[in-house]
Amino acid sequence: MNRIKQYFEDKRGKKSAVKRYTRSKAGNFALVFFLVAGGLFSMLPLIYCVSTSFKPLDELLIFPPRFLVHRPTIGNYTILPDLMASLKVPLSRYVFNSVAITLFTTFVYILVALMAAYAISKGTFKGRNAIFWTVQFALMFNAYTLAVPQYLIFSKLGLIDTYWIYILPPMASTMGVFLGKQYIEGYVPDALLEAAKIDGANQFKVFWSIVMPTIKPIWLTLLLFTFRDIWAMVPSGKIFSEELKILPQVVTQITAGGTARAGSAMAVTVIMMIPPIIVFLVSQSSVAESMSSAGIKE
Amino acid sequence: MFKNKDNQAAKMPAASKKLSSFSRDKLLTEHIPMLTMLAPFLIFFFVFTIIPIFASIALSFTSYDMISPAKFVWIENYRRMIVEDTTFSVTVRNTLIFAIIAGPLGFLLSFVLAWFVNEFTPKVRAFLSFMFYAPSLVGNAYFIWKVAFSGDSYGYINSFLLSLGIITAPIVWLKTEGYLMTIVIIVQLWQSMGVSFLSNISGLQNVSRDMYEAGAIDGIRNRWQELRYITLPAMQPMLLFSAVMQIQSSFSASTLMIELAGYPSKGNAVDTIVSLMTDMATVRYELGYACAMSVVLFVMMVAARLLVGKILKIFEK
Numbered sequence: 001m002n003r004i005k006q007y008f009e010d011k012r013g014k015k016s017a018v019k020r021y022t023r024s025k026a027g028n029f030a031l032v033f034f035l036v037a038g039g040l041f042s043m044l045p046l047i048y049c050v051s052t053s054f055k056p057l058d059e060l061l062i063f064p065p066r067f068l069v070h071r072p073t074i075g076n077y078t079i080l081p082d083l084m085a086s087l088k089v090p091l092s093r094y095v096f097n098s099v100a101i102t103l104f105t106t107f108v109y110i111l112v113a114l115m116a117a118y119a120i121s122k123g124t125f126k127g128r129n130a131i132f133w134t135v136q137f138a139l140m141f142n143a144y145t146l147a148v149p150q151y152l153i154f155s156k157l158g159l160i161d162t163y164w165i166y167i168l169p170p171m172a173s174t175m176g177v178f179l180g181k182q183y184i185e186g187y188v189p190d191a192l193l194e195a196a197k198i199d200g201a202n203q204f205k206v207f208w209s210i211v212m213p214t215i216k217p218i219w220l221t222l223l224l225f226t227f228r229d230i231w232a233m234v235p236s237g238k239i240f241s242e243e244l245k246i247l248p249q250v251v252t253q254i255t256a257g258g259t260a261r262a263g264s265a266m267a268v269t270v271i272m273m274i275p276p277i278i279v280f281l282v283s284q285s286s287v288a289e290s291m292s293s294a295g296i297k298e
Numbered sequence: 299m300f301k302n303k304d305n306q307a308a309k310m311p312a313a314s315k316k317l318s319s320f321s322r323d324k325l326l327t328e329h330i331p332m333l334t335m336l337a338p339f340l341i342f343f344f345v346f347t348i349i350p351i352f353a354s355i356a357l358s359f360t361s362y363d364m365i366s367p368a369k370f371v372w373i374e375n376y377r378r379m380i381v382e383d384t385t386f387s388v389t390v391r392n393t394l395i396f397a398i399i400a401g402p403l404g405f406l407l408s409f410v411l412a413w414f415v416n417e418f419t420p421k422v423r424a425f426l427s428f429m430f431y432a433p434s435l436v437g438n439a440y441f442i443w444k445v446a447f448s449g450d451s452y453g454y455i456n457s458f459l460l461s462l463g464i465i466t467a468p469i470v471w472l473k474t475e476g477y478l479m480t481i482v483i484i485v486q487l488w489q490s491m492g493v494s495f496l497s498n499i500s501g502l503q504n505v506s507r508d509m510y511e512a513g514a515i516d517g518i519r520n521r522w523q524e525l526r527y528i529t530l531p532a533m534q535p536m537l538l539f540s541a542v543m544q545i546q547s548s549f550s551a552s553t554l555m556i557e558l559a560g561y562p563s564k565g566n567a568v569d570t571i572v573s574l575m576t577d578m579a580t581v582r583y584e585l586g587y588a589c590a591m592s593v594v595l596f597v598m599m600v601a602a603r604l605l606v607g608k609i610l611k612i613f614e615k
Binding site for chain 2: 036039041046065113118120124136139142145157171175177183185202207215217218224286
């Protein structure tokens with residue numbers, strides 16, 4: 001694996017010699033100001049959700065509605081165990097379903113999508129261009145009218161009311177393949193792959209130990225898109241057994257409690273947002289390390 | 299093992315070397331592994347996406363209410379859409395206006411913000427991008443805009459304008475035809491810092507540093523030249539991805555309009571093709587007609603995709 005090591009070492013060595021043009025101090029200040037102002041504006045709904053989840057009942061019903069809470073209470077959170085006690089299946093079952101399904105599906109999808117992306121972008125077999133255009137065009141067909149034919153396929157395959165309904169349909173998602181293909185084509189140089197092949201690595205090994213570390217920024221990004229979507233998935237009309245349901249469906253039951261439950265509904269929404277937020281922060285702050293840590297293990 | 303094969307091949311005459319490396323070696327070491335890696339996705343894609351797409355195209359030539367069997371009606375749905383249905387032509391116009399303004403603006407904004415944010419250290423960058431990505435994390439974040447644009451004097455915007463004395467009576471923002479399109483475009487831009495924004499950031503991460511160095515030697519003088527001659531060409535693949543995602547989200551927008559302005563909106567000002575399609579499929583149970591609309595929308599999006607591909611080629615080098 002010497003050649004590959006050499007490749008990355010060359011890359012790292014050159015990094016120190018980089019000369020970039022910098023902005024004036026005033027320009028920097030203006031940029032930071034603009035970004036923070038825009039960022040805060042974007043944060044409004046998140047702030048509203050968190051603030052509302054701490055509102056006592058009278059503040060929830062007040063008109064005109066207040067943006068921020070005045071007399072915060074944790075009552076909306078402490079009542080949750082009581083609300084959960086009336087569920088037909090213990091809460092732990094829903095938590096287990098949600099966590100297991102989300103982690104498993106996210107992991108498998110990233111692998112499936114990026115393997116396909118690698119094959120389409122670096123393969124030389126015939127028809128890969130046709131496949132790529134099909135993927136792009138399929139992305140544009142409105143998902144709405146596909147629901148009925150898809151439902152028929154799910155029921156023909158016996159997927160209705162099984163765990164598979166959470167796992168298999170997301171595998172067909174075209175976005176990850178398109179994103180991965182663009183990234184591999186743009187940022188994985190052929191020279192690197194050639195070096196690995198001359199060193200005797202087979203295609204699977206090249207994919208796993210060379211392509212995957214190089215494209216770390218993109219699978220981290222794909223990870224958070226997939227995690228967010230699957231975590232919040234509501235497979236309406238496809239799951240009937242209570243013990244197969246996941247957390248978003250429990251949330252719907254609590255939200256259905258009307259205005260009196262509005263505070264608790266918001267508290268549950270806030271709790272449900274925590275895992276995607278953690279995944280986001282962890283994945284995005286490690287994106288940066290990609291180039292420097294993309295060394296090859298021997 | 300590989301080396302042995304190479305040696306063998308080297309001893310053979312040139313013509314047969316070419317043949318054998320094409321037919322056997324390449325098949326075994328390249329095509330078969332590649333196709334094996336492609337296969338899982340391809341199977342799921344075919345079963346859950348391609349078959350439903352063809353089924354949907356087939357349904358567009360039928361009259362189907364999801365209860366009685368579909369009845370083949372040739373191009374009746376398409377004829378009705380173009381000749382009779384005046385609402386449809388309004389929705390086409392709205393969809394095009396919305397897509398032509400919000401699409402390119404969202405594309406530019408997601409690149410410019412990513413470009414800015416990318417210059418910070420990893421922790422700061424993660425936090426800044428979190429702020430911009432927040433609307434996508436909260437999910438249906440429209441409620442905040444409903445309160446902001448509320449038609450009474452308590453709506454945030456009305457009360458702000460009233461207190462400044464710019465207006466004397468509250469404006470019913472979401473029920474006034476003239477304001478609706480502008481409002482939905484603003485909200486769309488605000489919530490569009492999702493997929494394209496983050497993929498742009500990860501693309502910028504991998505713009506190789508050698509390129510900037512080489513550029514400096516070649517006489518790049520300022521950040522604008524650097525952007526034009528190094529960053530943009532290197533970002534080409536991510537820009538194409540981002541453009542396709544913008545086409546997809548701007549042409550198929552409807553939830554945003556329905557949440558803010560209701561369906562039908564005042565004077566059909568912001569009813570889009572997908573709003574009408576959703577109404578056809580879920581309220582009137584005319585699935586065949588809805589499928590025909592989705593086929594027309596698909597053709598429009600493909601045309602936009604081909605056009606965008608041509609435009610982006612300008613920045614290639």
